[in-house]
Amino acid sequence: MVSKDMLRYGTIRSCIRELFEYGKQRSLVVGKENVYDFSIGNPSVPAPEEVNRAIKSLIDELPSTAIHGYTSGPGSNETRTAIINNLNKRFGTDYKFTDLYLTAGAAAALTATFRALTIDDKTEFIAFAPFFTEYSCFATTAGAKLKVIPADIPAFQINFDLLEKSINKNTQGVIVNSPNNPSGVIYTEETIKKLAELLRKKSAEVGHPIFIISDEPYRELVYEGKVPFIPHYYSNTIICYSYSKSLSLPGERIGYVLVPSCVEDHDDVYNAIAGAGRSLGYVCAPSLMQLVIARCADVEPDIRPYIKNRDLLYNGLTEIGYKCAKPSGAFYLFMEAPNGDAQTFSDMAKQLDLLIVPGNDFGCSSYVRISYCVDHEMIKRSLPVFKKLMEKIRG
Numbered sequence: 001m002v003s004k005d006m007l008r009y010g011t012i013r014s015c016i017r018e019l020f021e022y023g024k025q026r027s028l029v030v031g032k033e034n035v036y037d038f039s040i041g042n043p044s045v046p047a048p049e050e051v052n053r054a055i056k057s058l059i060d061e062l063p064s065t066a067i068h069g070y071t072s073g074p075g076s077n078e079t080r081t082a083i084i085n086n087l088n089k090r091f092g093t094d095y096k097f098t099d100l101y102l103t104a105g106a107a108a109a110l111t112a113t114f115r116a117l118t119i120d121d122k123t124e125f126i127a128f129a130p131f132f133t134e135y136s137c138f139a140t141t142a143g144a145k146l147k148v149i150p151a152d153i154p155a156f157q158i159n160f161d162l163l164e165k166s167i168n169k170n171t172q173g174v175i176v177n178s179p180n181n182p183s184g185v186i187y188t189e190e191t192i193k194k195l196a197e198l199l200r201k202k203s204a205e206v207g208h209p210i211f212i213i214s215d216e217p218y219r220e221l222v223y224e225g226k227v228p229f230i231p232h233y234y235s236n237t238i239i240c241y242s243y244s245k246s247l248s249l250p251g252e253r254i255g256y257v258l259v260p261s262c263v264e265d266h267d268d269v270y271n272a273i274a275g276a277g278r279s280l281g282y283v284c285a286p287s288l289m290q291l292v293i294a295r296c297a298d299v300e301p302d303i304r305p306y307i308k309n310r311d312l313l314y315n316g317l318t319e320i321g322y323k324c325a326k327p328s329g330a331f332y333l334f335m336e337a338p339n340g341d342a343q344t345f346s347d348m349a350k351q352l353d354l355l356i357v358p359g360n361d362f363g364c365s366s367y368v369r370i371s372y373c374v375d376h377e378m379i380k381r382s383l384p385v386f387k388k389l390m391e392k393i394r395g
């Protein structure tokens with residue numbers, strides 16, 4: 001006998017993974033150049049040269065035991081100090097390295113945070129559609145419920161009326177992901193101000209803080225406008241960050257949780273996150289990567305290839321007649337299914353070897369997600385196929 005929930009999570013592949021695996025099989029049959037795989041969010045920009053240099057020099061300079069040994073649970077002081085110095089410089093804050101807990105990427109940061117904030121089986125977290133599909137696995141396995149606020153189409157900001165009605169005394173946190181996966185949209189400053197105001201009012205009403213859990217793996221991938229730094233607007237903000245996308249290191253598993261000192265019950269929140277990390281068996285974030293980040297905390301990503309891809313894709317698709325949310329960040333484009341049904345549209349696209357993800361699992365069944373962290377030439381080759389698909393839909 002095994003846990004039914006774990007068995008389900010272990011056997012049912014996400015729609016993204018299904019398409020990705022299908023693409024690999026299909027490439028063997030029709031040739032890689034004839035499959036247009038826009039399914040997965042693996043960065044296509046190589047890790048910065050500084051990262052490679054750091055790995056090489058660390059191996060030459062340090063004894064193996066210093067590179068590969070356990071670190072303290074929250075991470076090495078040196079790495080946390082380098083990250084905190086970078087944040088304080090950029091955001092004018094005065095955070096301390098003891099506010100930071102290093103993790104194996106944003107996924108570990110989020111699971112530890114959900115666990116730390118889950119009080120009992122009535123606990124609720126709120127996400128805004130479209131949302132990163134794994135939130136529901138992370139929140140429910142922490143023992144909480146995930147409530148989803150329907151998408152605010154076509155702007156993809158926040159529907160505040162629905163949010164206000166959804167908050168109750170069991171609400172512990174609201175998840176914000178901007179730039180957003182899957183829409184690529186950035187929440188405006190006005191949206192963040194309004195959210196902060198509402199959460200302050202609601203926290204007072206329910207008699208406890210309602211946290212913003214800001215999931216920020218795409219914070220550095222911004223093409224237009226600015227991403228408001230949420231702790232400037234709302235003090236009870238916990239940041240979950242990852243270097244998976246900014247430094248193109250998704251397989252290396254490195255990120256952090258930041259609990260700024262102004263968070264209410266700071267020490268309890270921080271220690272509960274550390275306790276959650278311990279209970280999940282995380283032990284410490286990968287040691288070699290901690291050393292790399294200590295040397296590369298100030299390195300900025302090269303976002304030019306993503307801008308080039310975004311422009312080609314967005315302009316090409318809108319010219320054909322597709323309606324798309326214009327992405328200002330991340331590397332995803334959210335496009336309306338012209339027949340109104342994302343699943344059948346994605347199936348029709350698949351028949352043309354065009355692999356795009358239906359938005360159903362993101363909480364938005366009339367849109368599809370197109371990941372443009374791909375080869376620029378593939379986008380060029382795919383546009384006539386998108387055109388053919390539109391002609392098919394129009395009959």
Ligand code: PLP
Nearest residue numbers: 105106107132177181215242244
């Ligand atoms: N949050 C969002 C919105 C994501 O898109 C992802 C990964 O794609 C994650 C969290 C998980 O990131 P990581 O690979 O750092 O665990």
